[in-house]
Amino acid sequence: MGILQGDIPPALPPVKPEDNGAAPRLFDSIISHFEPLQTTKNGFKPVTLIRLLKEEVSDTDGFLQLFFPFIEHYLDNDSNETDLARILPRLHSMAPWSTKDNHGIGACLIEFANFLMNNFFIPLKALAAKTNQPTPASLSHSQHSDAGIGTLQRISTLRRDCLVRDRHRCIITQKFDLLEGADREKKDGPDFKDDDGKLLRLEGDEMAVLEVAHIIPHSLMLLTNIDGEQKLAEPKQMAYKILKMFNPTIVPLIGGTDIDRPMNALTLDCGLHKFFGKFEIVFEHIGLPHTYKIDYIKQDRYYVRFKLGCRCEEMFV
Structure with missing residues (x-):
């Protein structure tokens, strides 16, 4: 065909x-x-x-x-x-x-x-293998409108918005963002707190480097110049067609720059981001709004440091 x-x-x-x-x-x-x-x-x-x-x-x-x-x-x-x-x-x-x-x-x-x-x-x-992460310096340029700004700044804005939405914690492990924690300690001293007012010094080395992870890959909707026209490359066309079978309304959700909106991204520990991008972690909806059972595809693995099991998490969308 x-x-x-x-x-x-x-x-x-x-x-x-x-x-x-x-x-x-x-x-x-x-x-x-x-x-x-x-x-x-x-x-x-x-x-x-x-x-x-x-x-x-x-x-x-x-x-x-x-x-x-x-x-x-x-x-x-x-x-x-x-x-x-x-x-x-x-x-x-x-x-x-x-x-x-x-x-x-x-x-x-x-x-x-x-x-x-x-x-x-x-x-x-x-x-989906990897969402490019903005450098900390680029975050300071993400305060203005998304209209006309480049991909890097959109990702910077996405990271900022996801961290705020997810309260600066990995949605799976609930570990606090290490970089944000360091900034708060520098600003507030030993009594630095998380978004809910809890002392972060009690978490010590439990913090983690967090990243933004796209659910539907950012590059899926990038067009390619083909014979002088901007089109989806052939490998993406069929992937898009099958993806649309899961959600016929997917076009307005991921079209253009909307693919870089928080509704299409998760805040994850950098290690779990890699597993997620390799399709080795599954989110199974359990019937409650925005609530999922999270586990590995291969549940008998022993070499990973993240123990997921039947843990359920609230995803803030």
Whole structure:
């Protein structure tokens, strides 16, 4: 499947009413048949990855409009069919799947899972690896309007606003910012306090160097000059399209300089920032507003100094 061109990839046609029930049923049938037969590939289970992603997106029609044409194209290299009204009957006619069909569709599912990894998870992970941190000197220039200011000053403003919002503490460990603590000690002496009026000298060496971490990577929406036009580069276009399936209203949230707003950033210990950027920490919403269960993806790790477990934290947004 080719990647659509333009600043922002247009949405595929909506699923027709007559296909609304058929597409999810066929998807569930394929997944339930092939998931028990799968083997781990490249460190993950491909069919399980597809199922979990479909369960998490809010735009299931968009996901199915990506899934079924991909399978159709893989089964028939000459096909660029995107109309589910034509694709679904063909796939449905193959059930119950023969040994040959098992191999063919099974291979399609592996390719689709690899497609998701290569065009969404891996690029997003690479983009999220690090948020550039402003130098302390640059913070003094961040008091004026965001209009027309450069990226460095926006990040400086973002750091300042996130520290104030999160009360100068890592939202996971609750450790106070070491640099802010040093400034307050210099100004107020041994009775220097945190934002809630508690004595900071009692925390001693428990303070940490804090950084601002983007949730949706800052560079995801940076345009590239392509043939004289400012466009999203191809690797970002598909990542953006899949990301939009999770939240169809994502454009006004991250468009332009809004990607550098506090609603898209966290205050983290610099070590946890690295784990977060590598997709090794998960925030699982537990039903309460802005409250999450925080843990490592691999919960049996023993070599890290941050013990997370089932800790729940309030995120100030």
